[in-house]
Amino acid sequence: MLDGYPNEDAGRGELIRVENLTVGYGETNILEDVSFSVYEGEIFAILGPSGCGKSTLFHAMIGLLPIRKGRIIIGGEELGPEERVDSLHRIRHQIGVLFQSGALLDWLSVGENIAFPLRESTDLPEEIIQHIVQLKLELVRLEGCSEIKPAELSGGMTRRAGLAAGMARDPRILFCDEPTFGLDPNTAMEIDELLIEMRDFLKVTIVVVTHVVPTLENIATRCIMLDREAKGVIASGRLDSLKNDTSDQRVQAFFQRRIPERQSQV
Amino acid sequence: MANFFTLHIERSDGEVVLYFQGQLDRDRSGEIWEDLLSFFQRENPSKLVCDLGQVDRIDTAGIALLRSLEQRCARYGIELSFRRLPEIAHRFLQEEQRQRSGQGIAEEIQPGWITSLGMWNKGRFNAAFDLIRFLGEFIAACARVLRRPKELRSWEFLEHLKEVGINAVLIICLLNAMTGLIVVFQGMSLARSFGATIYVADMVVRSVAGQMAPVLTAIIISGRSGAAFAANIGTMKIRQEVDILSVLNFNIIEFLVLPRVLAVAVATPFLIMLADTFGILGGMVTSRLVLDIPLQSYLAEVQNTLDTSTIFSGLIRGVIFGAIIGLTGCFQGLRTEHTANSVGVRATSATVSSIILIILADTIFAVLFNAFGW
Structure with a gap:
């Protein structure tokens, strides 16, 4: 288990509040009446098996999916069923995102991927931007990779470069979609360490969507678990209490890697 | 936390002390850098001290600003020291860290015309092959x-x-x-x-x-x-x-x-x-x-x-x-x-x-x- 778990300093103030959120695609609601809060300085995990709506919730929180009912308040700015471009713009100014693929612009070098959002959304001079790029690359241990194109990076390096790009503007909140999915255990551990470092050094609050249990064990301060059939949260709290104290078979099945018992279909 | 930044300058015995106060972050670093550049145009100190004891918040843009300042002082032979550095800034401004990252931003090495011609030809020949x-x-x-x-x-x-x-x-x-x-x-x-x-x-x-x-x-x-x-x-x-x-x-x-x-x-x-x-x-x-x-x-x-x-x-x-x-x-x-x-x-x-x-x-x-x- 890494040093950063759990962060006892968490709980300084509510940074994200999700209230009675309903979202979905087409005619189907994927999640209904979901509510939870994320506090400043914590690493908050959204977990659950594939298809439970983790990514749907993630996309709604970063404003990529319209909200059908309820609201999301991030840093005092509200997102609801009515489209509010100014609100969304202010929210996006406070957040950074690490997508599962790393989501680097492949025609730009790694360094340019970090510099790009700074050039576009701040008035920082180029000299300072170059130093920020270097700092971010040092943070994710990719010194000397500034000129490399994303296509030339390995999976773990791409994820680290994506993390540096996501952190480029020093956001208050970093959203990570499956940050360690598909990586070998050592590389996944490195990403976990980096996320904890980001939280501790840059004081960023992190929301992670994942179904990788070792990552959860390494980094998560608190978590919620989603379920496809329930279309919402079936458990929430500290990870150890979810793992050890729950009587919910679905939660037990997730952590113990076994098929949940079902009622006989015959 | 106050949403401001001020730069206070004190001079004594050939030493100039810059007091950084407030928030040293991405929204303010550009403006502060402009102030620092005009300070360097006005004055030519032999010794510069940066006091960061009253900085409420610093992010990587702020640290990048301090690094740029450090690089500029090294270039013009100004002796620079930091006082009461925040923990995060301390980590990225340590000597070994700078050495590891090659002393700031390296000067871009421009290849000569023979190298450029060779590189251009290499690309052409590869396509031809x-x-x-x-x-x-x-x-x-x-x-x-x-x-x-x-x-x-x-x-x-x-x-x-x-x-x-x-x-x-x-x-x-x-x-x-x-x-x-x-x-x-x-x-x-x-x-x-x-x-x-x-x-x-x-x-x-x-x-x-x-x-x-x-x-x-x-x-x-x-x-x-x-x-x-x-x-x-x-x-x-x-x-x-x-x-x-x-x-x-x-x-x-x-x-x-x-x-x-x-x-x-x-x-x-x-x-x-x-x-x-x-x-x-x-x-x-x-x-x-x-x-x-x-x-x-x-x-x-x-x-x-x-x-x-x-x-x-x-x-x-x-x-x-x-x-x-x-x-x-x-x-x-x-x-x-x-x-x-x-x-x-x-x-x-x-x-x-x-x-x-x-x-x-x-x-x-x-x-x-x-x-x-x-």
């Missing part, structure tokens, strides 16, 4: 299929023939009919001044059927099919479909390139014949409507002017133009790199280079046909 290898493999694949015709991927060939040939008929007929119309309008006043309007038929045959129809048709096919070949094969390469085929022991040239090149080389001469026909028909309709030339007279004039050499030269050019379009499109597609914009670059490159090669080939044909008296 790739092309030679591609053509060699293509010729070998053609030879194999000639020996064993059953090995030709006939289904793929017919699919591409339909796409390149049949689906292009309408646009080629329309554009060439309009070309016939344009030639009649252009030649009309000249023919009238000689009192020989019937000669517009000669003009249409000589210019449209003899020259414009083959080139125009080839350019249209290049834009439609050459670019499509490059984009199609390029996307397959990015999605690793080409790798899968290689691993399954398919010969990529026989599987992907040969059916496409054959299809376009077969379709182009037929499309050129169709283009000739519709160019002449376009001219005929326009001559009838505008110059009142009887259809029989126009057709008789066309018959006199149009000889077999014009038709055959069109057919020969069609095969060569088709091969150029197919080979260029496939070659560019196979050179696609694993980046999203590479497909677009290769498709554009396929179109542009095939048009250049078509015009170059047409020039050679013009010289050769003239030499042979065609």
Whole structure:
């Protein structure tokens, strides 16, 4: 288990509040009446098996999916069923995102991927931007990779470069979609360490969507678990209490890697 | 926490102390940097102390500003020290950290002209070697299929023939009919001044059927099919479909390139014949409507002017133009790199280079046909 778990300093103030959120695609609601809060300085995990709506919730929180009912308040700015471009713009100014693929612009070098959002959304001079790029690359241990194109990076390096790009503007909140999915255990551990470092050094609050249990064990301060059939949260709290104290078979099945018992279909 | 930043300056015994106060972050660092630059323009201290004890918040933009300051002081020989550095800044401004990262931003090393020339040539030679290898493999694949015709991927060939040939008929007929119309309008006043309007038929045959129809048709096919070949094969390469085929022991040239090149080389001469026909028909309709030339007279004039050499030269050019379009499109597609914009670059490159090669080939044909008296 890494040093950063759990962060006892968490709980300084509510940074994200999700209230009675309903979202979905087409005619189907994927999640209904979901509510939870994320506090400043914590690493908050959204977990659950594939298809439970983790990514749907993630996309709604970063404003990529319209909200059908309820609201999301991030840093005092509200997102609801009515489209509010100014609100969304202010929210996006406070957040950074690490997508599962790393989501680097492949025609730009790694360094340019970090510099790009700074050039576009701040008035920082180029000299300072170059130093920020270097700092971010040092943070994710990719010194000397500034000129490399994303296509030339390995999976773990791409994820680290994506993390540096996501952190480029020093956001208050970093959203990570499956940050360690598909990586070998050592590389996944490195990403976990980096996320904890980001939280501790840059004081960023992190929301992670994942179904990788070792990552959860390494980094998560608190978590919620989603379920496809329930279309919402079936458990929430500290990870150890979810793992050890729950009587919910679905939660037990997730952590113990076994098929949940079902009622006989015959 | 106050949402502000101030820079307070104190001077004593040749030492200047900068007191940073408030928030040193991405929203304020640009402005502070401007203040610092004007400070350096005004004053030339030999010793500078930065006191950060009253900084409420610092982020990486703030640390980057301190690094820039450090680098500037080193460049101008100013002795710089920090007081009461925040923990995070301390970590990134430590001596060993700077040494590890190569003392700030390294000066970009500009290569000399000999190196640049060498690098440019290396890139060119690589492309040339790739092309030679591609053509060699293509010729070998053609030879194999000639020996064993059953090995030709006939289904793929017919699919591409339909796409390149049949689906292009309408646009080629329309554009060439309009070309016939344009030639009649252009030649009309000249023919009238000689009192020989019937000669517009000669003009249409000589210019449209003899020259414009083959080139125009080839350019249209290049834009439609050459670019499509490059984009199609390029996307397959990015999605690793080409790798899968290689691993399954398919010969990529026989599987992907040969059916496409054959299809376009077969379709182009037929499309050129169709283009000739519709160019002449376009001219005929326009001559009838505008110059009142009887259809029989126009057709008789066309018959006199149009000889077999014009038709055959069109057919020969069609095969060569088709091969150029197919080979260029496939070659560019196979050179696609694993980046999203590479497909677009290769498709554009396929179109542009095939048009250049078509015009170059047409020039050679013009010289050769003239030499042979065609």
